[in-house]
Amino acid sequence: MSGLPFPPLLHLRPAEKVTLAYLAASTVLVVVGRRRVPGARRVLAGYTVTAAAVAVCAYAQPRSSSRALFRTRAVLPLACTGWLFPASGRQALALYGRLLDNEMLVWERRAFGCHPNLACDKIAWRALNEALTVAYSSYYLYFAVPPFHLARTGRDRDLERYVLAICLAQYCCFLGFAVLPLAGPIAALRASFDPPRLTGYLAVPAQTWLMDRADPPGTCFPSSHVAGAWAATLTALPVLPRPAARTMAAVTTALTVSVVHCRYHYVVDAVAGLAIAALAHRAAPRLLRGGSAA
Template sequence: MYDAARSAARERRAQARAYRPVDVIVLVYLAVVAVLVTAGHDQVERWWAYLLAYAAMASAVLALITAQARRPDVAALAVLRTAYPIVLAPLAYTLVGPTVLVVRGGYRDAGMNAFDAALWGGQLSRWLDGLVSRPLTELMYAAYMSYYLYIVVPPLLLILRRRQAALERLVTTVAAAVYTCYLGFLILPVLGPRHSPAGQLHPPELTGYVLAPAQQWLMAHADPVGTCFPSAHVAGAWAVVLAARRIWGRTVFRRLLLPTILLTVSVVYTRYHYTADAAAGLAVALAADALVSRTGRRVSGGSAGAPR
C-alpha cells in the first residue's frame, strides 16, 4: 500500500511537470514576439527592456510549473498553474502596444477603410452615426465592458466548484484566442475608426451617462494604440462562450448568445474596431475552440459528460 501511494505521488508529480497545450501557447507566443521585436528593434525605444520582460514572464511560467510539480497536492498552486495565462494576459497586452510597428513599420487603416467601403458602401462607423443616442451609447458601452465579466466570472465559478479539468479547457481556449490576437496586432497594426478617418465622425465623441465615460477614460489611459486586428474583445468573449457550451451545455450557450452578439456589435458602434476586426476576432475564437477540441486528449477539461 505504501509503495502504491509513493507511485501515485510520483505520477502526479510527473503529470504536473509535463507541459500542457496552454503552456506551449504562452511560451511560443513569448518566443515569437521576442524574435519579432529583436528583428524590428529600430521601431521600438528601449527594445531590450521588452526582451527582459518576455524573459521574466517565461521564467515565471517555468518556475510555476516546477513549483506545482514539487507540490502537486497544493490546491492554490494547481489553480494558478491552470489559470496563469489569463493572469498574464493584461501584462502581455500592455507590452504589445509599443511594439506593434516592428513588422509593418506603419498602420494599415487604409486597407480597413477600403474593406468597409466595399462591404457597406462606406465606413460602417459613419453609417452608424445616424443611430447614435445617449441611451444606445450607454447600452453599447455596457455590452463592451461586459467583456471583463466573460474573462473573470466563468473561471471563478469553475475554481469555486473545483472543476479543475473544465477550468483547463476554458483557459486553454481563451489563451489560444487572445494570444493569437496579440500576434495579429504585430502583423497588421491598425489604429481603429476613432482615429481614421479623423474629423469625419459625427458626433466627434460618443456620450453616455456613467459607463461610457468610464470606459473612455480607461481606453485613453490604459489601451495601447494599434491593437485592433483581430478584436481581442470579440475573440475572448466568443472563446468563453464556445468553451462554456462544451463545459455546461447548450442551455448556457443560448443564454450567452445574445449578450455576446451585442458585445460584437458594440466594438464597431463604439468606434474601437472595424468590421474586419470583429469578423477576424470571431474567426480566431472558432479556430481556437476547434483546435482545443481536436487536442482534447491533452487538455484534461475535455467535453466528456457535457450535454450537447
C-alpha cells in the same frame, strides 16, 4: 528512455505550451524589428519574466499539495494575456514601423462603398451607446467570473479547456496586430464622426477614460475583444447553468456589435475575431487530448 524513477523536470500543460510558444514567436518578432519597436528591451525583459513565471509555476505545482497553487497554475496563462496585451501594441510596429489605417480606409471604401462606423452615427442614441458600452466592458468579466465558477465547483478539466481557448484566441490576435497594425476608426475617422464623441451615462465616460489611457495603438486587427469573448462563450456554453449560458451568449452578441458601434474596431476586425474564436474553440479540445493535466 523509460522506467525512470523520477518525474520529468518540467511537465507543461497545453495552455503553458501555447503561452511559451507565443512568447518565443513574439521575441523573434521584436528582435527582428527592434529598431521599430518602442522600448524593445523592456518588452523582451517582460517576455523573459513571464516565461520564467510560467516555468516556475509548472515546476513547483506538481511538487506541492497546495490547492491554491494548483488553481494559480491553472489560471496563470489566462492572467498572462492581460499583462502581455500592452506589450502587443509596441510589438505591432515590428514589421512596418507604422500604422496602416490609411490603407484600411481605402480598402473599406472599395469593399463597402462607405465606412460602416460612420453609418452607426445615425443610431448613436445615448441609451443605446450606454447599453452597448456595458456589453463591451463586460469583456473583462470573462477573465474572472467563469474561471471562478469552474474552479469553485472543482471542474478542473473544464477550467483548463476554458483557459486554453481564450489563450489561443488572444495570442493569435496579439500576433495578428503586427500583420496589420491599426489604430482603429476612433482615431482614423476622428474628424468625420458626428457626434465627435459618443454620449452616455456612466459606462460610456468610464470606458472612454479607460481606453484613452490603457488601449495601445496598433491593437485593432483582429478584435481581441470579439475573439476572446466568443472563444470563452463557445467553450463555456456546455458547462454553465442554462440561464448563465444564455445570458453570456446574449452579452457576447451585443459585445460583437459594440466594437463597431463604439468606434473601437472596423467591421473586418470583428469578422477576423469571430474566425479566430471559432478556430480556437475547435483547437482547444484537440490540444488537450494531446496532453494531460498535471
